[in-house]
Amino acid sequence: MRNFKNALIIGVVSLISVGLYGCGILQNDVSFARTVMSLLIKDRYVVRPMIDWPNLRMLDQNVGEEYSQFKSESERADYERAFISNFAKGFKAQKASLNDFCRWRVHDTSNPKLIVVAADSARNKDVICYFYIKHTGLNKKFVGMEIYVKAQAQE
Numbered sequence: 001m002r003n004f005k006n007a008l009i010i011g012v013v014s015l016i017s018v019g020l021y022g023c024g025i026l027q028n029d030v031s032f033a034r035t036v037m038s039l040l041i042k043d044r045y046v047v048r049p050m051i052d053w054p055n056l057r058m059l060d061q062n063v064g065e066e067y068s069q070f071k072s073e074s075e076r077a078d079y080e081r082a083f084i085s086n087f088a089k090g091f092k093a094q095k096a097s098l099n100d101f102c103r104w105r106v107h108d109t110s111n112p113k114l115i116v117v118a119a120d121s122a123r124n125k126d127v128i129c130y131f132y133i134k135h136t137g138l139n140k141k142f143v144g145m146e147i148y149v150k151a152q153a154q155e
Contacts, residue, residue: 029140030104033117033131036142038098043088048080052134052141058087059147101129114143126150 032050039047053076056063063083070076091097100122107118113135121127132144 029106029115029133030117032133032140033119033142034098034101034104037101037131037145040084040087041091041096041098043085045081045084047084050140050142051080052143053080055134055141055143057132057144057146059145 036047036050039050052064053067054064056067067076067079070079101119102122103118103120105118106115107130108116115133115135117131117133119129119131121129126149128148128150130146130148131142132146134141134143
């Protein structure tokens with residue numbers, strides 16, 4: 001009987017540990033998405049290695065397809081700089097900031113290699129943003145962003 005209780009306690013502790021570890025991984029995806037967005041908004045070129053450029057999709061634009069047309073490293077670096085700069089300018093033109101996103105959370109984990117992080121718009125309750133984080137082994141890459149407008153109830 002004592003061995004059963006010890007085994008049960010060890011099992012419960014193990015499950016809790018694994019559960020907490022899993023929550024930590026998911027929280028890291030939220031932090032990663034926030035960090036990438038913050039760096040893009042601030043026009044920080046240091047964000048470059050956090051992005052999966054050949055597969056990047058932003059809103060309705062297939063950035064990866066455009067990016068893949070450039071063959072030399074210097075052309076790709078120029079494209080990356082221009083993209084980051086234009087992204088930041090677009091945000092500034094809209095008088096937007098990272099604070100315009102609220103209630104950051106993991107939205108979908110059905111595909112463990114592609115985690116979807118969601119954030120609501122602080123300006124418009126009917127707008128939700130999705131950020132896509134690709135996992136390859138221990139590495140994470142930002143692969144895209146989409147904005148959805150929630151359906152309005154019709155009267």
